[in-house]
Amino acid sequence: MKRKTELSLINQLLSMIENKETAMAADVYRNPVSDYTDRTQFDAEKALLFRNTPLVVGLSCELTDPGAYLTEDRAGVPILVVRGDDNKLRAFANVCRHRGTKLLRDCGFAKKLISCPYHAWAYSRQGTLEHVPFEQGFEKSDRATHGLTELSLEERHGLIWVTPTAGTSVNFDQFLAGLDEDLSSFNLQNYHHYETRTLSQRMNWKLVVDTFLETYHLGALHRATVYPIIHGNVGTFDPFGSHLRNIYARRSMDKLREVPEESWDLIEQTAIIYVLFPNTILVMQGDHIETWRIFPDYDDVNKTEMAVSLYTPELAKSESAKGHWDRNMDLLVKTVVEEDFPIGEEIQRGFYSGAQNEIIFGRNEPGLAHFHQRVKQVVY
Ligand code: FES
Ligand SMILES: [Fe+2]
Incomplete structure (x- = not known):
């Protein structure tokens, strides 16, 4: 990422924190409940998004x-x-x-x-x-x-x-839609694979992706875990073709105003979330990288399998380094598995209740609208 872009993103986030704002979509987006339950759509997603997309x-x-x-x-x-x-x-x-x-x-x-x-x-x-x-x-x-x-x-x-x-x-330049600049700047080839865990949840695969696309839920669902570390309902949103980038501000960012601009570091002060369309969440998580590769079950529209991986900047050789990354991995999986996914599984069951035909993505949840629009663009 160019330094100019990095500074502009930091400035955007600082101003959002100060003014209690976040990136906003032009409109509220109403997403049909059938998006998560319809068998025909599910089969089309598997054929078009998972078989024919990189x-x-x-x-x-x-x-x-x-x-x-x-x-x-x-x-x-x-x-x-x-x-x-x-x-x-x-x-x-x-x-x-x-x-x-x-x-x-x-x-x-x-x-x-x-x-x-x-x-x-x-x-x-x-x-x-x-x-x-x-x-x-x-x-x-x-x-x-x-x-x-x-x-x-x-x-x-x-x-x-x-x-x-x-x-x-696939024309890959076209497919990446301008993400090259960001991805090349992270030097991902220099990281080290630490661990991969497999999870299986009773939710449609898109509901799992949705988990990562807004910070509106931090103050309620993660009040005691993530919320003390990351600002709720604050974030930038930028689409890259079908992919997207959301940047969430760590609370440590508030102090940046007091230090010279030369020392500002976006990665250090944020969590940068990419959806590498259709099914990979890549998170630049300060001092390490996480990926969530999310797949629909081969048969069940209500089921998802995913591989969660952690990558470290240095090879973890010592016991203390391993202890550090083990704790990171446990924390990462624990928060999502104990706080997000139980809600997600209940939502999935609730979709069959007939309570409503649509759910709402607020203007303050632009990543959700973008992701679902892009899925529909391919499938319909
Ligand atoms: S050698 Fe592979 S199936 Fe026979
Ligand atoms: Fe969450």
Whole structure:
């Protein structure tokens, strides 16, 4: 982010705090309850948003060496991302070309030859089929034509995106819609993966995204936890195509007026929330980074699975560093799981009550309106 932008954002936040203001949408937005319950919309979202859109699968720092791999099963297509012997990162359908077995699980290091657990067909880390036991049982040409099915992958600014449908290509500059400047300035490639936890909630996936998009709820729901640290109902909002950036002010920011402008640091004084459309929340959280990768259940409109990851600026080697990041991770998950998600699950059940056909996003909740408008733009 340019220094000029950083200072302008800090000044906006300081003035909002002083005047009890926040970024405002032009209008109130009424969102149909069916947005969170309708089966047809749910199927369209999975097909159009999750199969055909680049999804963040992780950060480059998780896969630095040849052979390092991760898998992602929540997008509807089993995905394998592996760094090749040529150092290039590639994504494949995690599906053996013989009879369809899943090749690798979880994450780790792949051997030079990735051997299928079913009949031991073996693939290179570049995806070529290298070995077929009892090859005389197959057509001569099968080995050359049955490499792993490649998916389009973009590694940029320390983030990795994969589009789950083979043959789909995306104009990535257009897709990022101007977010390059912010993302490149964070040097995400220099961070270290600390931990990832998986959570499953009885809420529609968009309701999980909504959790992160406003600070209007801090003073009530998080009065004793987050509210003493972050101002309620204060925040900037900026759309970047379908993505968005919300910046929330820490209370420590109030003191900035007393120190010279040269020492002002946006990251230190705020929580910067990005929606990397459609389903990743990236949070610049002062001294570390969190990501929430949020996926609809394969079948149930009322269910969501998510991977919560914490990344640290330094490799956590000492026991005291590990203790520090463990406490951070616990706190982060605890607040959301104990305070936000129980409310979310009740909201989801309440949607079936017939009490109302619409819910309201106030003008002071512009991120919510933007996100839902963009989902509808793709789906309808
Ligand atoms: S299914 Fe993979 S080798 Fe047979
Ligand atoms: Fe919350």
